[in-house]
Amino acid sequence: MDNLTVERLRVIENLKEVPDEELQWLIDHGTIIKLPAGKYIFKPGDILPGPFIILFGKVRLCLPIGHERQEVGTYEENAIGGNLPFSRAKIANLFTEVVEELTYLQFPLELLEQMTQTKFYLTQALVHVMANRIKDYTAFEQQTEKMMALGKLSAGLAHELNNPAAAVVRGAAALAENLKKAPNLFSQVISFNIPSEDIAYVCSKITAVSQTQKPVMTMMERSSLEDDLFDWLEREGVADTSETAEILTDFGFGTNDLAALLSHIPEGGVNAIFAWINSNLVTEKIVNDIKDASARISNLVGAVKNFTHMDQGHGKKKADIHIGIRNTLIMLEHKIRNGNVNVIEKYDTELPPVSAMIGELNQVWTNLLDNALDAMEPNGSGQLTISTHRAGDCVHVTISDNGTGIPESIKGNIFNPFFTTKPIGKGTGLGLDVVMRIVKQHKGVVKVSSNPGKTDMIVEFPIEG
Structure with a gap:
């Protein structure tokens, strides 16, 4: 390790405040690895290695989408990657392909816990890297969800x-x-x-x-x-x-x-x-x-x-939520027809206009209706029921399908960001996260009730916002 020094690591922005002894500990316990172009640090399905630091070269990060790979970023000189402290990620979901001859410092995964317990400043620096990585990846996934x-x-x-x-x-x-x-x-x-x-x-x-x-x-x-x-x-x-x-x-x-x-x-x-x-x-x-x-x-x-809602400004406005639901059904009509789905609409015509961000609510209806249609797809046909009613000062919207249902083992995870049961390329796991976030903006809640053959997604929020 004579060719790697504390001074070399200190030029990295995220490590410049880390004490010398902690950087030296990182060097002493790490391994310098060299890879030619075309090789991979890891691929989807591999166990994520411990933290690594790119010393020379360039790596391309690609996300598998269907049968293709979409480039989502690069690691260049001084970049930090791998399994960082307190990260919940254990299995890789990206290809990390070397595009320029690579030299990097690899820290062993088995010493990560020791680092978090004894090297405070180094741990803090790497957690900061992880936070930025999560922010960037979330922004990318949200954009991907919108584009899909x-x-x-x-x-x-x-x-x-x-x-x-x-x-x-x-x-x-x-x-x-x-x-x-x-x-x-x-x-x-x-x-x-x-x-x-x-x-x-x-x-x-x-x-x-x-x-x-x-x-x-x-x-x-x-x-x-x-x-x-x-x-x-x-x-x-x-x-x-x-x-x-x-x-x-x-x-x-x-x-x-x-x-x-x-x-x-x-x-x-x-x-x-x-x-x-x-x-x-x-x-x-x-x-x-x-x-x-x-x-x-x-x-x-x-x-x-x-x-x-492109002819109106942002912010909450009084509107009939049924108009948004019907427009969403029109947008999904091709999928409804191809899925041989019978749509039943049971609307409370006495509901007053609600105070809401209609464009955002339409995203809620789109995600919930699209998920319901996907759930019925394996059956080759189905029945989709949309009902609304008033409960006190709140409006209830229930979207029901007679699809396969949500297994009890995953019911508690469906609103988690990036959690999906759909194949790669068909879902990003952000649809229900978007639903929950928008409904919370409207001071509401989302509930789910599911058994094989019947799933109810219930959205409840105040009429006056």
């Missing part, structure tokens, strides 16, 4: 927006094609010199149908009606019989309606008039489809805006 939550919501939203957006594009293209037929159809119709009263009747019939709510039919009822219309149109010599029968069925026409129309159509004009009727109804249907798809996009955008 954003990724889940973004994936669902992308899917939800893609369907109506694609419907608008398809509808616009179909509408353009259909409108190209209009001039030719119009010229065919006027060539029959139809009396104005007959034209008025046909137009009024189409208008009346378009303004009437479309009939609700079973598959068998629809099929039977479409067959009857097809036979009628075929007997009268109408072209495009199948397409015309389908659109007439959509709008609830019956054979009696067609017979009434036929009485106002001149001889030889059946095919032209029904082609014109078909074109008008197709246009009406396409416009309605585009309208519905556009409304769906508008609703999703509105849900995102309300979910993030």
Whole structure:
């Protein structure tokens, strides 16, 4: 150990106040280790070694996320790592890969307890290092949790927006094609010199149908009606019989309606008039489809805006908590549908507006609902129940699922930071920690009741904040 001196260690910011005799004790009981690039100090699953000090070289710290590794930091010259005094971490969860030839001082793990009992200033210095490490790692994990939550919501939203957006594009293209037929159809119709009263009747019939709510039919009822219309149109010599029968069925026409129309159509004009009727109804249907798809996009955008609360300032405001819960359900709709989950909403409509930070509360609903959906995933289906009620001056929100339940052995740990039962890459263990922290900000509590097949997460906080 002749090549390592107290003076060399004292240039390290965290060790400059440690007495010489304690630094010398560290040197005397440590071992200098050299590693080439590509080697590891430790990997996930290894027992964390005792404290070490980088003398020369560089190490990259990588967190395994799924099948990939995400770099979370580096150890360079004078950095201190390893299992530090009073740390609860025993097993490594990072890769520490040497990227530049490394020389470091390794202190034996078995002497760590002796250090804490006899070397006060050295212990104090290393505890300070650990505190900073925890702060930095917590900030990273919180950011990762936010990005993972954003990724889940973004994936669902992308899917939800893609369907109506694609419907608008398809509808616009179909509408353009259909409108190209209009001039030719119009010229065919006027060539029959139809009396104005007959034209008025046909137009009024189409208008009346378009303004009437479309009939609700079973598959068998629809099929039977479409067959009857097809036979009628075929007997009268109408072209495009199948397409015309389908659109007439959509709008609830019956054979009696067609017979009434036929009485106002001149001889030889059946095919032209029904082609014109078909074109008008197709246009009406396409416009309605585009309208519905556009409304769906508008609703999703509105849900995102309300979910993030991005049009309002921070701080507590009076608001209906049901709006936030419903917006969160919209954001998670893709996951709900894919999981074959039936959602039951039991809201107390008499609840007054609550004083709350709505954006933060939406994070609570997101984490709790997302966890509930994950719990039901192994079953391939499930039932999610959300209920609210007032209890004195407080509001109670209960989110229930019929998933696998929380084992009794881990129930006391679920709110601990970084505790998770999800695979690496799917959970960071901060979701329920975030829930607890936000609810405490609202002077409330979070309770859990769980048995196989039924888990209740109960959030309670004052209405007036």
